[in-house]
Amino acid sequence: MCGIVGVVSQSPVNQLIYDSLLLLQHRGQDAAGIATANGNNFHMHKANGMVRDVFRTRNMRSLPGNVGIGQVRYPTAGSASSEEEAQPFYVNAPFGIILAHNGNLTNWTQLKDEMFRIDRRHINTASDTEVLLNVFAHELQLASSGLQLDAAALWKAVTGVHRRVKGSYAIVSLIAGYGLVAFRDPFGIRPLVLGKLETATGVEWMVASESVAIEGIGFEFVRDVEPGEAIFIDSEGNLHSHQCADKPTLNPCIFELVYLARPDSCLDGVPVYNARLRMGDYLAEKIKRVLPDVPIDVVMPIPDSSRPAAMQVAAKLGVEYREGFFKNRYVGRTFIMPGQAVRKKSVRQKLNAMGIEFKGKNVLIVDDSIVRGTTSHEIVQMARDAGANKVIFASAAPPVKFPNVYGIDMPTRGELVAHGRSDEEVARMIGADHLVYQDVEDLKNAIRDINPNLREFEASCFDGNYITGDVTTDYLDRIETARLAPQSQSDRDAASEAQEGGVTRSQLHLQLSVE
Structure with missing residues (x-):
């Protein structure tokens, strides 16, 4: 990207x-x-x-x-x-x-x-x-x-x-x-x-x-x-x-609308901001279905790309919307930081939790997506350190379960927290009391609601469907092996395929x- x-x-x-x-x-x-x-x-x-x-x-x-x-x-x-x-x-x-x-x-x-x-x-x-x-x-x-x-x-x-x-x-x-x-x-x-x-x-x-x-x-x-x-x-x-x-x-790559593109852009007939609002609508309905008896006092976004979805979730649930995390705008986007250790260190440099908004509350945190889980774990811990009673985590995107080979840095299954794990297992890994993911079809429908002419998407990181037709299990195994241990020149060449x-x-x- x-x-x-x-x-x-x-x-x-x-x-x-x-x-x-x-x-x-x-x-x-x-x-x-x-x-x-x-x-x-x-x-x-x-x-x-x-x-x-x-x-x-x-x-x-x-x-x-x-x-x-x-x-x-x-x-x-x-x-x-x-x-x-x-x-x-x-x-x-x-x-x-x-x-x-x-x-x-x-x-x-x-x-x-x-x-x-x-x-x-x-x-x-x-x-x-x-x-x-x-x-x-x-x-x-x-x-x-x-x-x-x-x-x-x-x-x-x-x-x-x-x-x-x-x-x-x-x-x-x-x-x-x-x-x-x-x-x-x-x-x-x-x-x-x-x-x-x-x-x-x-x-x-x-x-x-x-x-x-x-x-x-x-x-x-x-x-x-x-x-x-x-x-x-x-x-x-x-x-x-x-x-x-x-x-x-x-x-079109659906992750552009979830996270990559600016909210004030319009791609393939879809205003990005409007798409993220619709994602929030669908996510709120999912939360109602799967957590009907879980009390939620406040909804908070992880700034900035999840803010439209979080606002819609709060409105649909009839719960107060609050900005509890404040962003240092002089730190880069954690998703595109080159190393896992750098990502983890940068989270607390980038975000600060304001205790008055968390203390004693059941907080629903909305993020645009969960990829490696490192950022999510740090955010949940920050909420607990700020005094939250319970932390419910919701993702406006479905679980990222598969590598992306079309230009986004998600190349190995082992780096994806949702790969091979249930929602409950991911919730435990990131430290949340409850975890709710968007459904894949709901995400696609959120886009189709805005532009009905868009019927298909490149959504391989969510659904495992590689539309170019040349990405096989062997291909994924090869680039994963090369990424984890790129020692020889041939390994480096293979790793570069991703x-x-x-x-x-x-x-x-x-x-x-x-x-």
């Missing part, structure tokens, strides 16, 4: 991309990168850290051009400490291409082998983004003839990518001298949206992971990029689009000429 953005403007784009990445910072805090095109020259700067730390005035001045892309990086296990890879990636032929990627390729090791044996391309890193870039470059070389590139060749190249690549991917890419290309995998797993701004000098275009990045800088949200669709915006600002997949189906492409370097600044 990363955040990506691409802009074609009538004026320099470096500040626009910087501002957009700030709005997408919640999608990745490990690294940031911006690449711009000025004629036939690419300029790029990327480094470890948050956006405000990576880019200084001197860096922004070195990013001229009216076309550009950017990315914020989310660290998946095994990648956060690497200093060999960074996004965006660059390849010099054909034409010169720079690419950034949000997602995870499930067949990237096979593709890496094909790149060497068949396509005669060398992959220098353990990043699936570099593989994806080279697949796109190879298909573009096959599709184009002569020195010129047209839209038909682009569509053919993206069709070739869809044919060869498995997994999830939302792409923004620059082609030197031509413009910006963006496309989404045929299942539409990772989000991608399109926006525009009409100015006195012409139309400016933007693609991004979430609508908040578009609207937050003054652009107008136009629509979601369709699954399998490719968008090409040439250097003059003309937009071209084409469906490049044979049988595209929309299966990673999202594009790991960071501590400091890297490139100026690439492709004249």
